[in-house]
Amino acid sequence: MDILVYVEMRGGKIRPAGLEAVCSARKLADIGGGKLTAVLMGSNLENLTGKVEKYGADSILLIDNPDLDGYTPEGYREALTAAYEATGAKLVVMTATALGRDLAPAVAAKLDAALLPDCTSVEYSEGKLSVTRPVYAGRCIMTLTANSFPVVLSLQPKAFLVVEREAVSAEVSKLEVAVSDKIRARLIETRAQAGEKLDVTEADIIVAGGRGMKTEENFKLIEDLADKLGGAVGASRAVVDSEWRPHSEQVGQTGKVVSPTLYIAAGISGAIQHLAGMRSSKVIVAINKDPEAPIFKSSDYGIVGDAMEVLPALIEAVGE
Amino acid sequence: MKIAVLVKLVPDTEASLKIGEDRRYISKEDINFVLNPFDEYAVEEALLQKAKHGGSVTVISLGGDEAVKALRNSLAMGADDAVHLKTPGGLDMLGVARTLAAALKDKGYDLFFAGKQAVDDDCGAVGPMVATLLDIPHVSVVTKLEVETDKLIAEREFETGTEVYEVPLPALITTQKGLNEPRYASLKGIMMAKKKTIEEVDVEQITAKAETVGLAYPPMRPPGKIVGEGAEAVPELIRLLKEEAKVL
Ligand SMILES: Cc1cc2nc3c(=O)[nH]c(=O)nc-3n(C[C@H](O)[C@H](O)[C@H](O)COP(=O)(O)OP(=O)(O)OC[C@H]3O[C@@H](n4cnc5c(N)ncnc54)[C@H](O)[C@@H]3O)c2cc1C
Ligand SMILES: Nc1ncnc2c1ncn2[C@@H]1O[C@H](COP(=O)(O)O)[C@@H](O)[C@H]1O
Numbered sequence: 001m002d003i004l005v006y007v008e009m010r011g012g013k014i015r016p017a018g019l020e021a022v023c024s025a026r027k028l029a030d031i032g033g034g035k036l037t038a039v040l041m042g043s044n045l046e047n048l049t050g051k052v053e054k055y056g057a058d059s060i061l062l063i064d065n066p067d068l069d070g071y072t073p074e075g076y077r078e079a080l081t082a083a084y085e086a087t088g089a090k091l092v093v094m095t096a097t098a099l100g101r102d103l104a105p106a107v108a109a110k111l112d113a114a115l116l117p118d119c120t121s122v123e124y125s126e127g128k129l130s131v132t133r134p135v136y137a138g139r140c141i142m143t144l145t146a147n148s149f150p151v152v153l154s155l156q157p158k159a160f161l162v163v164e165r166e167a168v169s170a171e172v173s174k175l176e177v178a179v180s181d182k183i184r185a186r187l188i189e190t191r192a193q194a195g196e197k198l199d200v201t202e203a204d205i206i207v208a209g210g211r212g213m214k215t216e217e218n219f220k221l222i223e224d225l226a227d228k229l230g231g232a233v234g235a236s237r238a239v240v241d242s243e244w245r246p247h248s249e250q251v252g253q254t255g256k257v258v259s260p261t262l263y264i265a266a267g268i269s270g271a272i273q274h275l276a277g278m279r280s281s282k283v284i285v286a287i288n289k290d291p292e293a294p295i296f297k298s299s300d301y302g303i304v305g306d307a308m309e310v311l312p313a314l315i316e317a318v319g320e
Numbered sequence: 321m322k323i324a325v326l327v328k329l330v331p332d333t334e335a336s337l338k339i340g341e342d343r344r345y346i347s348k349e350d351i352n353f354v355l356n357p358f359d360e361y362a363v364e365e366a367l368l369q370k371a372k373h374g375g376s377v378t379v380i381s382l383g384g385d386e387a388v389k390a391l392r393n394s395l396a397m398g399a400d401d402a403v404h405l406k407t408p409g410g411l412d413m414l415g416v417a418r419t420l421a422a423a424l425k426d427k428g429y430d431l432f433f434a435g436k437q438a439v440d441d442d443c444g445a446v447g448p449m450v451a452t453l454l455d456i457p458h459v460s461v462v463t464k465l466e467v468e469t470d471k472l473i474a475e476r477e478f479e480t481g482t483e484v485y486e487v488p489l490p491a492l493i494t495t496q497k498g499l500n501e502p503r504y505a506s507l508k509g510i511m512m513a514k515k516k517t518i519e520e521v522d523v524e525q526i527t528a529k530a531e532t533v534g535l536a537y538p539p540m541r542p543p544g545k546i547v548g549e550g551a552e553a554v555p556e557l558i559r560l561l562k563e564e565a566k567v568l
Pocket of ligand 2: 326327328356358359362380381382383416420433434435436437438439441442443444445446447
């Protein structure tokens with residue numbers, strides 16, 4: 001089974017989730033005995049091929065076109081469809097990021113393919129692809145199989161390991177795809193959030209605050225602890241709705257799905273829609289003054305107490 | 321402006337779910353079903369655009385008899401017409417999208433809305449799929465929208481910022497929280513909605529390309545430890561994170 005993997009980039013760089021996709025696709029190609037082609041799109045792609053090679057692509061397809069520097073649903077859909085046709089792959093793998101969640105269904109519709117979205121595990125045996133994915137805000141895990149090929153698969157970021165391989169040189173080729181006349185939804189502006197802040201979906205440690213933090217100013221404690229740990233700040237919807245924190249930090253069904261190694265939730269009750277965004281974290285710590293708060297049921301470690309007392313002690317202890 | 325909104329009935333997000341005996345679907349007994357929360361933003365936005373540009377709002381739902389509730393709720397909010405695409409189930413994502421697209425095609429709609437995701441399957445797939453099948457442009461997960469007579473400007477979120485798109489009509493938008501504040505249905509709206517006829521259309525079964533073969537509860541986390549109370553518990557927490565969990 002030949003596989004095409006789309007390697008997601010942002011700002012000229014390969015995103016960590018893009019490499020996770022390459023590694024997972026490599027594994028599937030090994031099982032299925034097929035060829036793995038990685039596709040990169042945008043500008044100045046040549047200097048990125050080495051990085052993709054290390055993770056096991058047999059060949060790399062570059063779609064060098066400035067019209068693909070920024071994401072447009074139609075531009076990317078056309079480019080990826082062209083790559084699919086050029087390689088004759090049966091399976092298209094990509095990431096379930098903000099970009100991938102938009103692109104995967106569009107590509108599946110274009111290719112008349114089975115869509116297996118937001119996977120947290122993938123198996124390929126006896127010619128059949130079977131995946132698991134969280135549904136109902138994570139209250140259930142669904143197992144989904146594809147009855148036919150082609151298949152478009154999107155992988156939940158941080159659910160798959162990145163493993164370096166012995167570098168074998170991949171065959172690099174270019175594909176010309178004219179997309180500009182296909183793009184009707186034109187990207188006219190991109191506003192990056194201020195500063196070089198670590199994105200919660202890519203952070204290994206997240207310190208998140210909820211309404212129990214009481215005031216916007218108290219989030220200084222959350223920020224300080226996140227800084228000390230080299231992590232990112234997360235927030236519940238209640239505090240985003242109160243405009244204490246930007247929506248880009250919101251974790252949960254309406255915000256982002258994260259799976260860091262360590263998630264510290266301070267003053268967060270643990271509503272189902274919040275859990276939907278963070279329950280796959282490796283280790284969860286809850287700080288809440290209510291011993292009955294539901295968050296404790298989903299946590300590995302808990303401290304019952306006032307976050308405004310516990311957090312300063314934590315900041316100090318971590319610094320030691 | 322002729323506007324179509326895709327709406328779906330889903331289990332209330334607060335409902336505690338039981339997996340049915342078939343181990344493939346949830347048991348539908350004893351749970352409250354509601355209009356998908358993200359579809360409320362879609363209906364609201366359609367109503368706001370109608371208020372500005374005139375025209376009509378048609379809501380469409382694909383599903384069994386239960387889908388009627390999603391349509392009545394949308395009518396009660398103020399939608400003009402409703403279409404129920406009747407299916408006994410068994411469709412996959414693409415099947416749903418194909419059926420919806422077929423019902424929407426060549427009806428002269430200028431603007432289409434869907435929710436960013438349905439909170440049952442949590443896919444977020446139907447909007448982009450329907451747009452692709454209708455061969456119209458789309459923007460998903462939209463938090464700000466400006467509609468003019470022949471184009472729209474939409475803002476969409478990504479992980480670390482916002483992207484702004486300019487799109488000619490007809491186009492499809494999927495709605496995210498922040499776009500508007502969905503209205504509550506008025507008593508009068510609810511009464512009116514009861515009297516409206518819902519157009520029923522039987523749909524053809526499409527062979528599913530993807531199939532749900534199992535549904536399970538997520539693996540239980542081992543029961544968590546309450547390390548202690550207040551700031552005194554911090555040293556022990558740090559020790560556990562370092563030595564037991566090995567994450568620091
Ligand atoms: C469709 C839908 C989508 C949603 N999406 C999301 C989402 O994406 N993300 C999300 O987070 N929510 C989401 N919600 C909202 C969710 O249901 C909850 O309302 C929300 O998560 C509550 O936020 P919170 O835990 O910060 O606040 P609360 O529920 O008010 O909890 C505050 C907690 O702080 C504790 N506390 C109070 N004072 C202190 C103190 N001094 N020290 C320590 N602890 C203290 C309290 O005991 C309490 O447990 C969604 C809801 C719906 C209906
Ligand atoms: N059966 C359906 N009938 C009508 N609209 C639907 C249906 N399923 C999904 N949708 C629309 O597509 C959106 C995304 O759904 P999903 O891709 O299932 O997460 C929903 O918010 C609805 O607007």
